[in-house]
Amino acid sequence: MESPRNSKMSPLSAILFGSRWLQLPLYLGLIVAQLVYVIHFMVELTHLIARLPHLNEADIMLMVLGLIDVVMISNLLIMVIVGGYETFVSRLNLNGHPDEPDWLSHVxxxxxxxxxxxxxxxxxxxxxxxxxxxxxxxxxxxxxxxxxxxxxxxxxxxxxxxxxxxxxxxxxxxx
Missing domain, CATH: 1.20.58 (Methane Monooxygenase Hydroxylase; Chain G, domain 1)
Structure with a gap:
C-alpha cells in the first residue's frame, strides 16, 4: 500500500490542495498585528503608571479594563493564528510540547x-x-x-x- 506522502495527485488536486498555503501571509500579517497590540499594551501601561498619582479609582479601572481588552484581543489573535493555521494550512507538529494548548489537539x-x-x-x-x-x-x-x-x-x-x-x-x- 502506498503512503499518502508518496501518492500521486492530479495537477488540479495539487493546485487546489496547495492553495491553502496562500493563507500563510495572512497569518504572518496577524502576527505583525499581535506585535502592534503588544506595543500598544506597553504604551498604555506606561501611561497608567506615569499618571497614577493623578488618577481616581474610576479612571484606573477604565485604564485597566483597556489593558484587559488588549489582552483579550491578543488572545483572540493567537486563537486565529494558531488554530486557523493548524486547521486550514498545515499541522504544527508540536509532538507533545509542554506548552501546547489543550484545545489545539481537537481544534x-x-x-x-x-x-x-x-x-x-x-x-x-x-x-x-x-x-x-x-x-x-x-x-x-x-x-x-x-x-x-x-x-x-x-x-x-x-x-x-x-x-x-x-x-x-x-x-x-x-x-
Whole structure:
C-alpha cells in the first residue's frame, strides 16, 4: 500500500490542495498585528503608571479594563493564528510540547468559531463595562445600542454553539 506522502495527485488536486498555503501571509500579517497590540499594551501601561498619582479609582479601572481588552484581543489573535493555521494550512507538529494548548489537539473549524464567538463576547463585555463605568459622560442612545450589539453577539455565539452541537450530534435534535 502506498503512503499518502508518496501518492500521486492530479495537477488540479495539487493546485487546489496547495492553495491553502496562500493563507500563510495572512497569518504572518496577524502576527505583525499581535506585535502592534503588544506595543500598544506597553504604551498604555506606561501611561497608567506615569499618571497614577493623578488618577481616581474610576479612571484606573477604565485604564485597566483597556489593558484587559488588549489582552483579550491578543488572545483572540493567537486563537486565529494558531488554530486557523493548524486547521486550514498545515499541522504544527508540536509532538507533545509542554506548552501546547489543550484545545489545539481537537481544534476544527466549528470549535474555532465557537471559541472566537466566546472571545468576542468577552471583548464586548469589557467595552460594555467601560461604558457603564463612564455612564455619566454618555447619552442613553449610546448605552442602548452598545447593549443591543452585545446581546446580538451573545445570541450569535449561542446560535453557533447550538448549530455546532447539532452538527456534531445529529441525535441531539430528537431530545
Amino acid at each position: 476544527n473549524a466549528n470549535l474555532l468559531k465557537v471559541k472566537l464567538a466566546m472571545s468576542i463576547i468577552g471583548i464586548s463585555s469589557i467595552h460594555l463595562l467601560k461604558t457603564f463605568i463612564n455612564v455619566e459622560n454618555l447619552d442613553d442612545k449610546t448605552l442602548i445600542w452598545q447593549t443591543v450589539i452585545h446581546m446580538a453577539f451573545i445570541a450569535s455565539a449561542v446560535s453557533i454553539a447550538w448549530i455546532d452541537r447539532i452538527m456534531a450530534h445529529p441525535d441531539a435534535q430528537k431530545h
